[in-house]
Every structure is written in structure tokens, then in C-alpha cells.
Amino acid sequence: MPVNRGIVVDDRLRSDIQNVYALGECAEHRGTCYGLVEPAYEQAKVLAAHLADGMVDYSGSVVATNLKVSGVSVFSAGDFLAADNGEILVFNDERRGTYKKLVVADGRLSGVVLVGDTQDALWYLDLIRTTASIEAIRGDIMFGRAIAQPKAA
Ligand SMILES: Cc1cc2nc3c(=O)[nH]c(=O)nc-3n(C[C@H](O)[C@H](O)[C@H](O)COP(=O)(O)OP(=O)(O)OC[C@H]3O[C@@H](n4cnc5c(N)ncnc54)[C@H](O)[C@@H]3O)c2cc1C
Incomplete structure (x- = not known):
């Protein structure tokens, strides 16, 4: 059975041995081993559907973290390092302790990375997960849902 950092599985969480599956921290999917609970839940749903003869594929998880660092709220999700050559938009207000970095691709x-003000974290996460076009709200997206969403319809 191929093992790199984890047991190598395909989009149905199958190893290369018939009827042997892997998910969670021990599994490696498309080169990624996740170290969080949520991807394991998403993988479990796909595997359950597969075992029930469903046709659902797992295409990977968007990993998000929400932390307090020395009392400061910090949130990150998705390709926040712009490893896939996305465009980087940055807003930095040092006096208010607010920093936002958005990565846009195609x-x-x-x-996304948010420091200080994380109230729009779940909205940004939803935009990443749904892969919705942000072209119509690009000019306002940095300022959060309340300002950008009226134009998002
Ligand atoms: C200190 C700490 C804090 C964390 N905090 C977070 C957090 O805030 N948020 C988050 O999303 N994730 C967090 N994680 C990561 C999260 O706990 C793991 O990603 C998750 O538990 C992985 O689930 P799993 O079912 O794949 O593996 P595990 O939870 O490790 O379960 C594997 C099970 O297999 C059993 N086992 C091992 N070997 C054998 C064997 N040979 N035979 C039979 N049974 C065996 C083990 O006893 C264990 O019960 C944290 C991890 C640690 C260590």
C-alpha cells in the first residue's frame, strides 16, 4: 500500500488495496495530510456516501484556523501564502491593529489572513469554499460583507 506522509488515497478515500480506506490524519489525499478535525469530517461524509453507493468525490478541504495570539484575533484560510500565484491585496492599519490580506486567483x-478584525472571517471562508466570482465586489471586498455584499447579487 503506497504511503508517503500518510496512506495515499484517491477521491473516494480508497487506498490501493480493495476495501481498505483511510481518512483523517493518517490519510494523504492529493499530496496533503490534514492535521485538523474538519477535513476528517468532510472525508467521512464522502466515504459514507461512497460506501452507500453514492457518487460523491472528495476534492480536498479548505483549511481555516481561528486563533487568539496574545489576545489578538487571527484568522487564516485557503491559499493565504498565494502559493498558486494569486494576486495579493493588503489593507494595513497599524494604529488600529487591523491587517487584512486577500489572495485572488482567476x-x-x-x-485570506485577518488580524485584529475577524468579524467577516466566515463570509470570506464561504467565498473561498463556494469559489464564487468576486469580480463584481472586488473594489469593496476588503471592507467586508456589510459594504461589499449589497453589490454581490
Ligand atoms: C494537542 C492537540 C490539540 C489539537 N487541537 C485541535 C483543534 O483545536 N482543532 C482541530 O481541528 N484539530 C486539533 N487537533 C488535531 C486533531 O486532534 C486531529 O486532527 C484529529 O484528532 C485527527 O483525527 P483522527 O481520527 O484522524 O486521528 P486520531 O484522533 O488520532 O484517532 C486515531 C485513533 O486510532 C487509535 N489507534 C492508533 N493506533 C492504533 C492501532 N494500532 N490499533 C487500534 N487503534 C489505534 C488511537 O488510539 C486513536 O484513538 C489537535 C491535536 C492535538 C494533539
Whole structure:
């Protein structure tokens, strides 16, 4: 059975041995081993569907973290390092302690880092997960849902 950092599985969580599956921290999917609970839940749903003769594929998880660092809220999700050559948009207000970094690729939000003000974290995460086009709201997306969403319809 091929093992790199984890047991290598395909989009149905199958190893290369018939009827042997892997998910969670021990599994490696498309080169990624996840170290969080949520991807394992997503993998479990796909595997359950597969075992029930469903036709659902697992294409990977968008990993998000929400932390307090020395009392400061910090959120990150997706390709926040712009490893896939996305465009980087940055807003930095040092006096208020607010920093935002958005990564845009192919007209879609692919990653985000928020420091200080994380109230729009789940909105940004949803934009990443749904791969919705942000072209119509690009000018306002940095300022959050309340300002950008009225134009998003
Ligand atoms: C300190 C700490 C804090 C964490 N905090 C977070 C967090 O805030 N948020 C988050 O999303 N993730 C967190 N994680 C990661 C998260 O716990 C793991 O990603 C998750 O538990 C992985 O689930 P799993 O079912 O794949 O593996 P595990 O939870 O490790 O389960 C594997 C099970 O297999 C059993 N086992 C091992 N070997 C054998 C064997 N040979 N035979 C039979 N049974 C065996 C083990 O006893 C264990 O019960 C944290 C991890 C640690 C260590």
C-alpha cells in the first residue's frame, strides 16, 4: 500500500488495496495530510456516501484556523501564502491593529489572513469554499460583507 506522509488515497478515500480506506490524519489525499478535525469530517461524509453507493468525490478541504495570539484575533484560510500565484491585496492599519490580506486567483478569492478584525472571517471562508466570482465586489471586498455584499447579487 503506497504511503508517503500518510496512506495515499484517491477521491473516494480508497487506498490501493480493495476495501481498505483511510481518512483523517493518517490519510494523504492529493499530496496533503490534514492535521485538523474538519477535513476528517468532510472525508467521512464522502466515504459514507461512497460506501452507500453514492457518487460523491472528495476534492480536498479548505483549511481555516481561528486563533487568539496574545489576545489578538487571527484568522487564516485557503491559499493565504498565494502559493498558486494569486494576486495579493493588503489593507494595513497599524494604529488600529487591523491587517487584512486577500489572495485572488482567476477572479475568485483563494486565501485570506485577518488580524485584529475577524468579524467577516466566515463570509470570506464561504467565498473561498463556494469559489464564487468576486469580480463584481472586488473594489469593496476588503471592507467586508456589510459594504461589499449589497453589490454581490
Ligand atoms: C494537542 C492537540 C490539540 C489539537 N487541537 C485541535 C483543534 O483545536 N482543532 C482541530 O481541528 N484539530 C486539533 N487537533 C488535531 C486533531 O486532534 C486531529 O486532527 C484529529 O484528532 C485527527 O483525527 P483522527 O481520527 O484522524 O486521528 P486520531 O484522533 O488520532 O484517532 C486515531 C485513533 O486510532 C487509535 N489507534 C492508533 N493506533 C492504533 C492501532 N494500532 N490499533 C487500534 N487503534 C489505534 C488511537 O488510539 C486513536 O484513538 C489537535 C491535536 C492535538 C494533539
